[in-house]
Amino acid sequence: MKTIPTKLWLFIIAVSLLKVIIASSIALGNDEVYYWTYALNLEWNYFDHPPFVGWLIRITTVNLQIHHQLAVRFGAIASSAIGTLIVFKTGKLLLNNRVGWYAVLLYTSSFYCCIIAGTFILPDSPQMVFWLWSIYLLIKITRSINKSLPTLNLWCWFGFATGLCIMCKVHGLFIWFAVLLLALLTNRNFFLQKGLYIAMFISLIMVSPVIIWNLQHHFITYTYHSDRVNFFHSGINLLAFAREIAGEIFYNNPVVFFMAWAGLFGLFRQKNQRIKSEINVLLFCALPLIGTLIFLSVFRDTLPHWSGPAYTCLIFLSAVKLESFPAPKAKFIIIASLGFFLIVIATALPLINFYKGTFSPNKDTMHFGKGDPTLDLYGWKETGKIVDSVYRSEQLSGNTGHTMIITKWFPAAHLDFYVGTQTGLNTYGIGEIYDLHQYYWSNRFKQKLATGENAYYIVPSNLYDEKDLDFAKKHFKNCSAPLILPILRNGSLCKNILIFKLKGYKKQY
Structure with a gap:
């Protein structure tokens, strides 16, 4: 040297x-x-x-x-x-x-x-x-x-x-x-x-x-x-x-x-x-x-x-x-x-952290912010805090699950890092290997879902895909309407966090 x-x-x-x-x-x-x-x-x-x-x-x-x-x-x-x-x-x-x-x-x-x-x-x-x-x-x-x-x-x-x-x-x-x-x-x-x-x-x-x-x-x-x-x-x-x-x-x-x-x-x-x-x-x-x-x-x-x-x-x-x-x-x-x-x-x-709202022209509640690439790098800490608050309040009712169902490797990893580590919720993969990637095998390290168990399906509006939700719903008896919670950037809405409660896991054969 x-x-x-x-x-x-x-x-x-x-x-x-x-x-x-x-x-x-x-x-x-x-x-x-x-x-x-x-x-x-x-x-x-x-x-x-x-x-x-x-x-x-x-x-x-x-x-x-x-x-x-x-x-x-x-x-x-x-x-x-x-x-x-x-x-x-x-x-x-x-x-x-x-x-x-x-x-x-x-x-x-x-x-x-x-x-x-x-x-x-x-x-x-x-x-x-x-x-x-x-x-x-x-x-x-x-x-x-x-x-x-x-x-x-x-x-x-x-x-x-x-x-x-x-x-x-x-x-x-x-x-x-x-x-x-x-x-x-x-x-x-x-x-x-x-x-x-x-x-x-x-x-x-x-x-x-x-x-x-x-x-x-x-x-x-x-x-x-x-x-x-x-x-x-x-x-x-x-x-x-x-x-x-x-x-x-x-x-x-x-x-x-x-x-x-x-x-x-x-x-x-x-x-x-x-x-x-x-x-x-x-x-x-x-x-x-x-x-x-x-x-x-x-x-x-x-x-x-x-x-x-x-x-x-x-x-x-x-x-x-x-x-x-x-x-x-x-x-x-x-x-x-x-x-x-x-x-x-x-x-x-500054654009990632302080742009007011979102670049996306999509202002539909369920798809708000779709197409804005900066949102992949923004709002995840806030998401962890929001989900933690919801999860703690639902724990008091005694009728909540301990798992986040995922069907794609993203945003599964964000949920793991920013939500799971804060709330204690685990991710559990359901789907094909080319959608789940490494998550296809990660289930072996996690507690299996029991028949009748409840779970969450959590996704930001900019990544929401109804087909993915429908696939997850097939594995449960019913699904509640989403709880829609805002993520703000510089005081304006940039995306929503959609929290679905999946009820009654059906045993898979």
Whole structure:
């Protein structure tokens, strides 16, 4: 760490403090609270993803003793800080300190790197540490092979890093695909490296628990993800393609995005022979993933953040290109990138927490606020207090249930985190596995519903779907009219909380 400048440490501390403010000031999102439920029951794999994010949340919440959104997100903030250090060292390894600094500043101004994976807790959060570390090691390995230097130790660490990357998210397999491309297309000496096969063995051993779990569960994780990207029965979907491209531009910051592609196309005009092999590493780690997702988006809906790791590789190309610019021009681009980032953050936080009412034009009581994305991050603490008050008053009558029936994984996880922990109510999943996800199996850790037992069905109006309620009602003798309670934002109604009382659970055969 002696090679890390003091100003970089100060920069990381300052950015981390900004992230702490953001993480503390807005509620957890749909995905975040869902990944928190991973930490409740640690397993070797989950319905959607490998287990690392659940392990990380279990650590940062001190074995679930700290029930606060900052504790849940702290692993993302710490991972981002470590990732920033690796970005600097990689840029420095490529050329010099200035490239390292440019890479750090572009990395920090990327919404994916700094916020989506760097403040919000997702499998991407720890993945970015191991993805970047793997890239760094692969560059060192490539350089060592070209110089006929020993590589065995580097390969062992590479196998360890890629194994951990895959234990975060299956995207890590693209790094091994990059190794195959490097060996086949640029340097056949890779195949002569005994360290390569040792690294493969290390990665395979590390991810074997995930493979075993999927064998035991009929490869449900990959069945689910393959269904999400299956295009054989789909027509051309230009809207999905447009969303993917627009999402990549915005998530990575427009300045960072266009600099990344400018850096890439600049290679064809003026190749830097000094780092040609290292550039190949970055290209083979980036382009297959980006190309795969763009191709899939022509047929199916994709999520733009899936390509985030690939763009971190292109950020290094951007930094190399900036290093060739005159200092004033490079400075202007960096300021534009950071400035756009800060403007969006300074605008988004007040909108989420203080916008008066809702953006949604839907003012129907049962669907109030529908379509307003900011409501996923607002009003959940208030929901917990409201439901707790209702539940306590009904306990006095002695005719209340102790369970919240859920039919979808969201808002089930929000109910678990913000309502269940305050009231003592449990969630109990009813429905198909592709609707419930991990909740399909979580019932085994909970007390089963007894015949004749009462329960609650709780949903915010912006997420209310009558079909879901009708499905839940089929499992009970009757259902009361909803208790409709308002959630206010800056003094105006933004959504309602709908509380249905389900009476007389019918035994299922």
